Amino acid sequence: MSSVADMPPGMVDVQRGLKGVVVAETEIGDVRGAEGFYHYRQYSAVDLAKTRPLEDVWRLLIDGTLPGTPVERTTFSDEVRPLRALPPALASVLPAIARASDPMTGFRTALSFAAAERGCRPVYDLDSSARRADALFIAAVTPTILTALYRLGNGQQPVAPRDDLDYAANYLWMLTGTEPEPRHADAIKHYLISTIDHGFNASTFTARVIASTGADMGACVVGAIGALSGPLHGGAPSRALDLLDEIGTLDHARPIVTNKVLSGERIMGFGHAVYTAEDPRSEMLKEVAQHLGGPLVDLATQVEQTVVAVLADLKPGRHLHANVEFYAGVVMSRCGVPREMFTPTFASSRVIGWTANVIEQARDPKIIRPSARYAGPPAPQPIPLLW
Structure with a gap:
């Protein structure tokens, strides 16, 4: 096995799992583990969950500021609400996806299809406005995809989103098909806001690595979904x-x-x-x-x-x-969320954080490309002769 002394000049040996390694700067938020505190931009994430609707926090992560007036809140909600609906071509393939997989597994396929149908192009080729538009679409359609996959997998028809419900209440409505109790909608809102972002966790880091290659918004999020599906992360x-x-x-x-x-x-x-x-x-x-x-x-x-x-x-x-x-x-x-929808519910909010991180990473033209320390047999060795 190679030692640190054998490493080429300029390389730094770090802890397994990159623990304690700073790989980027971010304005989106931070986790201060020793203090038991984390924040979205300059605000306590817990305080936001207790005092604001999810749409306000969504705007904070994507645009950098909380709505300052009722008009600003309404403007953002009016912008994302139409994006909730399933595109017709996607709706036509969801039954087949649901028959072949559970909601979290099917989510990868469905979101990839949705991004392709939308025509998402590499973030490297887009301006900030186009990146933002793709981010809003991906995050807005996610809960509709997830709840539709769950219902189709259980022999039920998808429930269309309602314009009169906020994010959390609408999520429960599309999942169950019944009017959610206000206390249940409020509880789910607290949970969803609390999980939107949480530093450079495995899925967020995955999204940023893919974004550093210049790939499209759908590719970045689909990669993050794969990371979140693991039992040591979102499961x-x-x-x-x-x-x-x-x-x-x-x-x-x-x-x-x-x-x-x-x-x-x-x-x-x-x-x-x-x-x-x-x-x-x-x-x-x-x-x-x-x-x-x-x-x-x-x-x-x-x-x-x-x-x-x-x-x-x-x-x-x-x-x-x-x-x-x-x-x-x-x-x-x-609150009536079935167990198989726990991780998908986590994903429905975390997509907002992923897309905000993709937008931020796309501003940096440097590809994320670490090195590995080789630990195999010494090289070069002679190739064995054919028998």
Whole structure:
């Protein structure tokens, strides 16, 4: 295996997973893990989730400012609302996609088709206005695609978006076909805003790497979808809820959690790659869940306390807290979102962050092209003779 000393001049050896490596500058937001704080541009993301509709935050990430007047809010909403509708050609192929895949897998195919039908061109060849237009289209049509795939996969017809509903309420409407309860729409709004962006996570970084090649907006987002689909990234909310199902009742919590910790099994919904303090998203969603109430929420709260206590006993010095996925699954379940739609719901908001990052990355003409340290057999070796 090569050593650092063997590396060519100018190369820097870094931690696995690029941990702690700064690869770009961004104005979109930041995660301050030691403080348990993250923000979108200059505003606390949690405060935005508590005080603003999603459309306001969407405008903040794409255009750089919050609406300052009711007219500005209405103008942006009026711009994105028509983009929600499924293009006819896409609508015609969705049944086949739904039959062949689950919603998250089908999303990659469907969004690629949508971008091709729209005629999305490489961001390298576009001006800022055209990049913005593609970004708004991709983000606006995403929830319609996801909910349509889910319903078609369950033998139901897609539900068209409604102009009188905001993003979160419209999402629940298209998913269930029933008028959402205001408290459920508000809870989902909190969740969606809290997950729009979160630093250079795996999917956002993927989108930016693709954007650095000059590829089109659809290609950038489809690559990010692939990264988000992994269980170590966007797939965790349903797995965290699986833990609650396995525990069932509080008296089973300590023995089950203890066994998992002692066997080295990961406790889904706990710990985070960035936060060493408590995850602010988890704290907010815990409040949202407790406002909704119910046996599942009570169990989740008690299990969280048990997990933290067991980890403190068995892993002293390791301060693991509940992350966003733990209470995200609880909130979505209480609001009627089926488990197979947890990650797609995550994706529906994260697309907004991805597209904002693509726009920002497209302004930098430098391609992202790191190096790898070769660790195979010494080269060159003679080619073996044919037998």
